[in-house]
Amino acid sequence: MSAKQARLLLEDGTLFTGQSFGSETESTGEVVFNTGITGYQEVLSDPSYCGQIVTMTYPLIGNYGITRDDFEALRPYIHGFVVRNHEEIPSNWRAEYTLGSLLKEFDIPAIQGIDTRMLTRKLRHYGTMRGILTTSSEPVEALMERLQGSSLLTDQVERVSTKHVFSSPGMKERVVLVDYGSKSGILRDLVKRGCDVVVVPHTATADDIRKLSPDGILLSNGPGNPKNVPHAVETVKQLIGEYPMFGICLGHQLFALASGADTEKLKFGHRGGNHPVKDLISGRCYITSQNHGYTVKEESIAQTELEVTHINNNDKTVEGLRHKTAPAFSVQYHPEASPGPFDSSYLFDDFIEMIRTHQQNHPQSPKQAQIAAAAKASKGEYAHAQK
Structure with a gap:
């Protein structure tokens, strides 16, 4: 036939x-x-x-x-x-x-x-x-x-984000994964490192996330134009500096917008598992997995508290950012790969190390511990409200 x-x-x-x-x-x-x-x-x-x-x-x-x-x-x-x-x-x-x-x-x-x-x-x-x-x-x-x-x-994030809070319990650091269209590979990499992961919808507010008493926040990948989710930009803006933060792909762009930078559409985007990215700090070049049609405008970074950490070796676009004063960084590519090379999986380890360093430098006072305990208890209340 x-x-x-x-x-x-x-x-x-x-x-x-x-x-x-x-x-x-x-x-x-x-x-x-x-x-x-x-x-x-x-x-x-x-x-x-x-x-x-x-x-x-x-x-x-x-x-x-x-x-x-x-x-x-x-x-x-x-x-x-x-x-x-x-x-x-x-x-x-x-x-x-x-x-x-x-x-x-x-x-x-x-x-x-x-x-x-x-x-x-x-x-x-x-x-x-x-x-x-x-x-x-x-x-x-x-x-x-x-x-x-x-x-x-223009509503792709709404279409793909989880509608309910769910968790993948672990014994180590609690990471709130904000789902803008997250790949399973991101969750797998966090769970592999023993993290207590709580996944929340893209509509979660800063207060919603605070109630979960996170040790760190991961902003996931996702589809479309980052400017189509202004509520997400506002949420990220409120949380920068409050918790260690790691942004991937769309999460990277949202982190940039929340820090005062700008984004623009690429002519044909980066999609594949063979994109060379240079680490400006170490000088090393990594082969990365990428899937995005927008990029952070480099000229918009000068007036922010951000600095460029990685660039694309093909077209010199921005591939990584770090906040100068807050414990926060992001990359445009996919360290979880799937598909693609695993050259950059170390970034998850860097994120966990950043969380631990932040905890050492900012020990909780008795009052903060009391607030954290109350916030942890309210986790179930927020999860129930989302159902």
Whole structure:
């Protein structure tokens, strides 16, 4: 049985025709590309891709199937998947089902058999653009009319963030993980280090977080424009200096905005597992996993209390920040990888060490201990209110 035809139409009028291997439906979104050779399941399930049609530049996708343990979220949030060749029969002892069956289960359209190299070169030259991916046989004019009537999402964080507080108990430092679309890898790295992790929604206020009596706060990755979540910026602003803080990807951008810096959209973004980043303090270069379409404007940092700690070796964009007086730092890339190299996992250790140093330098008074005990007792009350 021959596959149904699928088409991808870009807003500039470029049309790609191939075969469908996902859901026989239609979707619009921002067309982006990822340069990873492996890790397509982690890419699919990364909440940071919410609202996007993802093109994989590696030509063969699906050859090792889908495995339960490799998900980075409970479900994928992408709006479409584009590959050169899709392998229908995986060869992997861990595989539990196929890529095509996953896409059909979550009603995600996908296209194969197109020139992904041409598509990627176009996106690199002109920048990301809106697209419509469909199995409809309607005229191109009708598709273009629907595409022009569509708009990019602005509520991605609301769509992917947890709705309830939950915890992963540990015996060491309590870390409040603010979920803007967090990957499971971040939670895994904290739990691996024995942390008592409490995950809260993106809507959690500064007072909500204080009631949980954290030793440190981690601002997670997430999708979209950081300026679309001004409430998160305000919350971070109130907490800087009060608790040790670590921001990752979107969390890095929110930390920058809360400190008075500015952000802007990149032409085509950084998405893949091979991005070189230079540590300006040590001089070392790390190969990093990245997935973002926005960046912190370097010229906006001068009037803040921030300093640049890392830069991208390809385009010299800001990849890391540190606060000059408060115990807080952030990186634009993903130290938890998944997919990608684990060169930067040491940053979680740096975060834990920063928490311990802060505790040594700021011992609690009896009054502070009493307040902390009361706040800890109210943790259950806040968790119950969120249900």
